[in-house]
Amino acid sequence: MKRFAEVNKARCVSCGACANECPKEAITIWRGCYAVVDVNVCVGCGVCSRTCPAGCIEMRLCDEK
Amino acid sequence: MRSKRWHDYLYLWTIIYFVLGLFNILFAWLGMIDFLVPLLFAIIGGNKYFCNKFCGRGQLFAFLPKKFHCSRHQQAPSWLSSSAFRYGFLVFFMMMFANVCWQTWLVFGGASSLNESIRLLWVFRVPFGWTYTSGTVPEWIAQYSFGLYSLMLTSALIGLIVMALYRPRTWCTFCPMGTMTQIICRAKTKKPLP
Numbered sequence: 001m002k003r004f005a006e007v008n009k010a011r012c013v014s015c016g017a018c019a020n021e022c023p024k025e026a027i028t029i030w031r032g033c034y035a036v037v038d039v040n041v042c043v044g045c046g047v048c049s050r051t052c053p054a055g056c057i058e059m060r061l062c063d064e065k
Numbered sequence: 066m067r068s069k070r071w072h073d074y075l076y077l078w079t080i081i082y083f084v085l086g087l088f089n090i091l092f093a094w095l096g097m098i099d100f101l102v103p104l105l106f107a108i109i110g111g112n113k114y115f116c117n118k119f120c121g122r123g124q125l126f127a128f129l130p131k132k133f134h135c136s137r138h139q140q141a142p143s144w145l146s147s148s149a150f151r152y153g154f155l156v157f158f159m160m161m162f163a164n165v166c167w168q169t170w171l172v173f174g175g176a177s178s179l180n181e182s183i184r185l186l187w188v189f190r191v192p193f194g195w196t197y198t199s200g201t202v203p204e205w206i207a208q209y210s211f212g213l214y215s216l217m218l219t220s221a222l223i224g225l226i227v228m229a230l231y232r233p234r235t236w237c238t239f240c241p242m243g244t245m246t247q248i249i250c251r252a253k254t255k256k257p258l259p
Contacts, residue, residue, distance in 0.1 A: 014116065015237035032249075053146070053231070
């Protein structure tokens, strides 16, 4: 089952730590407000989730969408 | 993995800044770059490119654990990145910055004399006189240098502590500049604050 990263936009501090670590460059910071994951590019590796200092990125299975 | 660009090495700037300050405190004024550039990015561009790409401090906290394995990589308690703590810390930090400006003003007006020391964590006074030769510049310029260097070093120390205890860039969750620029960005996009 494919996994993908989901950002809690209310808690994201938009520091960009996740975007810097993402091996697929699937994460962008939307106008300084929060991180946005391109689910079509995300391979669900979980690096961003382990990097996020605010702990606001969770890995989800595609069917949870 | 994306290829390295010039701005991926800006952690060197943070190291250079603190080293320069050890030799001549007047270099502390360069810290104004770290205050003003993120605000300019946020106000003009409506983005946090500074935090995302150019912040030497954030990069240093990400770089050190990669190189020296000096972070526990544990999730920080959630209150540390809560809105209440972030805004509270921003207000506290701004009050401390206002105090630096006030001390500078007192020296400028002649109401108090130059204090050649820095204050770490707002409590511990560290003599720093060797970094300044009296009479080089007007005293208020030197006073502001000592104050700003204190703030920069204090925030770096807190950042290093939370880097070691929690995840590398935990400082970024409550960094006053990060909070301030995010408030500006949210205001510009008319997104309500969390």
